[in-house]
Amino acid sequence: MKHARIAWSGAIHEAVESDGQLLLTQGPHVGQRVAFDDVVWLPPLTPVPQARTVIALGLNYADHAKELAFKAPEEPLAFMKGEASLIGHRALTRRPSEAAFMHYECELAVVIGRTARHVKKDDAYDYIAGYSVANDYAIRDYLENWYRPNLRVKNRDTCTPIGPWLVDAADVPNPMALKLQTTVNGQVTQSGSTADMIFDVPTLIEYFSSFMTLNPGDLILTGTPDGVVNVKPGDVVVTEIESIGALTNTLIAA
Amino acid sequence: MSPWTPRGTVYGTLLNFQREWDLWSPRMTQDPHKAPPQAPVLYVKTANTFCPAGQDLLLQDGVTEVDIGATLGLVIGAQAQVMGALLLNDLSVPHTSYYRPPVKFRNRDGFLGLAAHTSPGRVQDWQALQIDVRRNGELVQTVDLRQLVRDLPTLLADVGAFMTLQPGDVLMVGTDCLADGTRPRAKAGDQVEISAPGFSAVTTHVKGLA
Numbered sequence: 001m002k003h004a005r006i007a008w009s010g011a012i013h014e015a016v017e018s019d020g021q022l023l024l025t026q027g028p029h030v031g032q033r034v035a036f037d038d039v040v041w042l043p044p045l046t047p048v049p050q051a052r053t054v055i056a057l058g059l060n061y062a063d064h065a066k067e068l069a070f071k072a073p074e075e076p077l078a079f080m081k082g083e084a085s086l087i088g089h090r091a092l093t094r095r096p097s098e099a100a101f102m103h104y105e106c107e108l109a110v111v112i113g114r115t116a117r118h119v120k121k122d123d124a125y126d127y128i129a130g131y132s133v134a135n136d137y138a139i140r141d142y143l144e145n146w147y148r149p150n151l152r153v154k155n156r157d158t159c160t161p162i163g164p165w166l167v168d169a170a171d172v173p174n175p176m177a178l179k180l181q182t183t184v185n186g187q188v189t190q191s192g193s194t195a196d197m198i199f200d201v202p203t204l205i206e207y208f209s210s211f212m213t214l215n216p217g218d219l220i221l222t223g224t225p226d227g228v229v230n231v232k233p234g235d236v237v238v239t240e241i242e243s244i245g246a247l248t249n250t251l252i253a254a
Numbered sequence: 255m256s257p258w259t260p261r262g263t264v265y266g267t268l269l270n271f272q273r274e275w276d277l278w279s280p281r282m283t284q285d286p287h288k289a290p291p292q293a294p295v296l297y298v299k300t301a302n303t304f305c306p307a308g309q310d311l312l313l314q315d316g317v318t319e320v321d322i323g324a325t326l327g328l329v330i331g332a333q334a335q336v337m338g339a340l341l342l343n344d345l346s347v348p349h350t351s352y353y354r355p356p357v358k359f360r361n362r363d364g365f366l367g368l369a370a371h372t373s374p375g376r377v378q379d380w381q382a383l384q385i386d387v388r389r390n391g392e393l394v395q396t397v398d399l400r401q402l403v404r405d406l407p408t409l410l411a412d413v414g415a416f417m418t419l420q421p422g423d424v425l426m427v428g429t430d431c432l433a434d435g436t437r438p439r440a441k442a443g444d445q446v447e448i449s450a451p452g453f454s455a456v457t458t459h460v461k462g463l464a
Contacts, residue, residue, distance in 0.1 A: 050301040051263045055357070079355035080298035082263040084420045117363075142416070144295070145287045147268060147355045151296040152416045211315050211362050213302040 002165035002245070003130070005088075007040040014046075015039075017165065041089035044132055044166035045111065048217040054081040054160075055208060056107075056136055058149060060223025062196045076199045076207055079147070081155050081221075089164035089247055093137060094157065094254030095233055101140040102231055104249075105224035106182045106239035108175065108194050109134040109162055110201055116214040124202035127214070128169045133247040134221045135161040135239040138228075161239075161249040162219075172243055176200050179242040180225060184235050192225030194241070257307035257370045258340065262422030264303075264327065264366065266344055267409065268295040268352060270428030272401045277435045278352075286353045294404065294412050297356055299344065299366045299426075307370035310459045311345070313442055317362065318462070320345045321437035323429035324387045324397050324448040326380060328406065329372050330419040336410070338374045341385065341448050343367030343456045344429055348439065367446075369454040377406040385450040387438055394438040397430045 002017035009029065015022040021033045045052070058077040087093070095102050113129030137159040142152040172178075175194060182190035194200075199207065204220055231237055233253040240246035269275055269291065282290040305311055313320065323344030331337030345365040349356060380399060387395040399405075404412060409427060410419075419425060431437050440446050442462030449455040 050304070051260065053300040053302065077354060078357045080300055080357060080361065082265070082298060082417070082420075082423070084263065084418065084423075142293065144289070144291050144293065146291045146295040146352055147297055148353060149355070150291075150293070151265075151298075152293045155296070155298075155417050157418050211358055212300070213363050215301065 001168050001171065003044055004163070004165055005042040005044050005046070007042060008034055008038065012042065041091070041164050043086045043088050043162045044164065045162070046217060048215070052083045053214065053218040054083055054086070054221070055219065056081055056154065056221040057199070057204070057223035060198050061192060061225040062198055063192060063226045073198065076204060078208070079149060079154060081160065085155050085157065085160040086162050087158050087160065089161065091158065091161055091249060092252045093159055093161065093249050095231070095251045096139065097253050099139045099141045103138055103140070103228035104182055104231060104237050104239060105136040105138060105228060106180050106190055106241070107134045107136050107221045107224050108178065108180070108241055108244070110220040110222060111166055112214045112216055112218040113169065114216055116205060116209045119205055119209040121202040121206045124205035125169065127205060128201070129216065130166045130168045131172055131175060131244050132162055132166050133239055133241045133245050135237065135247055135249055136221050136224065161247055163245065163247055165245045167244050178244065181240050182227070183238045184229065184231055189229050190225065190227030192227070196225060197222060258368060258372055259304050259306050260422065260424050262330070262420050262424065264299040264424040264426065266297045266299055266360070266426045267428040268297065270294070270403050270409065271430040272403055273433070274431045274435065275403050277431070293416065294409060295352070296413065297360055300361050302363050303361055303366040305364040305367045305458070307368060307457070309364070310461045311364045311367065312461050312463070314463050315362070317347055319348065319439050319441045320365070320460070321348050322387060322389070322440055322446055323437065324385045324395065325426045325429050326383060326385065326399065327424040327426045328377065328410070330423040330425065331421055334414055334419045336377050338372040339380060339453070340369045340372040341450060341453045341456045342369065342426060343446060343448050343458050344426055348437070367448070367456045367458040369456045371454050373453050377410070381406060383450055385448060388447045389438060389440060389444055395430070395432065399427065401430065402427060
C-alpha cells in the first residue's frame with residue numbers, strides 16, 4: 001500500500017493510493033476519493049511525540065566512488081538533519097539568489113517501523129515500516145570543512161522534499177535493486193540503482209543501531225548516486241525511484 | 255510533574271568559546287579545514303540522546319569515558335523568539351577532529367543531560383551567566399557566557415540567517431574547553447552537577463555495564 005498525508009477540505013488527512021486517486025482512510029471524510037491535483041501533499045510521515053531523527057548519508061554510492069577514484073569509506077559518513085527542513089511533494093523550494101551551485105540529491109528514504117537497538121544485518125528488514133523518496137538538496141556555496149557537510153548546506157528550510165508516498169516495506173521485496181532517476185524540466189540528469197550503495201540498508205541499520213536507538217518514524221536518507229547538476233529558479237525537479245514514487249519539486253528564488 | 259524534555263529539535267554549536275577558538279586558530283587554515291568557519295557550525299542532538307532529570311547515563315558499546323559539556327540551551331517559542339532557557343549536559347565521546355559530522359560521538363543514547371525544568375527569561379538576562387561544573391562535588395570548570403565568540407543575539411541571528419528555529423526547538427550556545435583544550439571528563443561511578451544562578455541544575459549519574 002502507498003500511504004500519503006495530505007491537506008484537503010480544511011484539515012489534514014491520511015490517505016492511500018487507489019486507482020490513481022487518493023482514498024481517505026480516517027476522519028469525517030473516510031472513504032472519500034480525491035484527485036492528486038486537489039490536495040496539498042505533506043511529508044508522508046505520521047507525527048511522532050519527540051523530535052524525529054533524520055539521518056542522512058554522504059558518499060554512499062559506488063559509482064561516485066569509482067568516478068572520483070577514491071577509496072570507499074570504511075564506515076558510513078552520516079549527518080543529522082532537523083525535521084523542519086522536510087516538505088512534501090509538489091512543494092516550492094527556496095533557492096538563495098546569491099548561490100552559484102545548488103543541486104538535488106535523489107535518495108531512497110527508509111522509515112523505521114519499530115524501536116531498533118543492536119539490530120543485526122540479517123534482521124534489519126524487520127525494523128522497516130516503509131520507503132519514500134527524498135530530495136536532499138545541497139547548496140555547495142556554503143560548504144565548509146567543519147562537521148562537513150555542515151548544516152548551512154544541508155538543513156535549510158524547504159530544502160528536503162520527501163514523498164509523495166510512504167510505501168509499505170512488504171510491497172518492496174528488494175529495496176537494494178531499484179532504479180533511481182532525476183529529471184530537471186523533463187531532461188534526465190541523474191540515473192543509478194540502489195544496488196550501487198556502498199553501505200546497503202541492512203548495514204546502515206546495523207551500524208546506527210549499534211550505538212543509538214532508532215525509533216518508529218525515524219528516517220534514514222541513504223545517499224545519492226553521481227549526476228548532480230545546478231538547478232535554477234523555475235526548474236521543475238522530479239526525483240523518482242522505481243516502485244516508490246516520483247517526487248516533484250519546483251525551485252523559486254529566495 | 256514529569257521532568258522536562260524538548261518538544262522540538264535540539265541543536266548544538268561548535269567552537270563558540272573564545273578559548274577553544276584561539277587554540278584552534280593556527281590549525282584552521284590547514285588541511286582538511288583550509289579556512290576558519292564562517293557560519294555557525296551546528297550539530298543535532300537527536301531524541302535518543304535526551305536524558306531527562308532523574309535518569310542515569312549508561313556508558314555502553316565500548317564507551318568508557320565522556321566529555322562533559324555544560325551549556326545553556328535557548329528554548330524557542332513563536333516567531334523564532336526565545337521564551338526561556340535551561341542548563342544541559344551536552345556529552346560527547348572525546349574526539350579531536352572537527353572535519354566530519356560527529357554522529358557517533360554525540361548522538362549516543364542518553365548523551366544529553368536535561369534539567370528538570372526550563373526558566374523563563376530573555377537573552378539579555380543570561381549574557382554574563384556563569385555555569386559551574388562539579389564532578390563528585392569538586393568544582394572542575396566554570397563556563398562564562400561572556401567568553402562566547404558569538405554572543406546570544408548574534409548566534410540567534412546568524413543561525414536564523416540560514417534556517418528557521420521552530421517553536422519547541424532548543425539552541426545550545428556551545429561548550430567551553432579547559433586551558434589545555436580538553437574538556438572535563440566523566441566515567442562510570444561519577445556524579446556530575448551543572449548549576450547556575452536562576453536555573454534548575456543538571457545532575458548526571460554515570461553508570462557502566464556491570
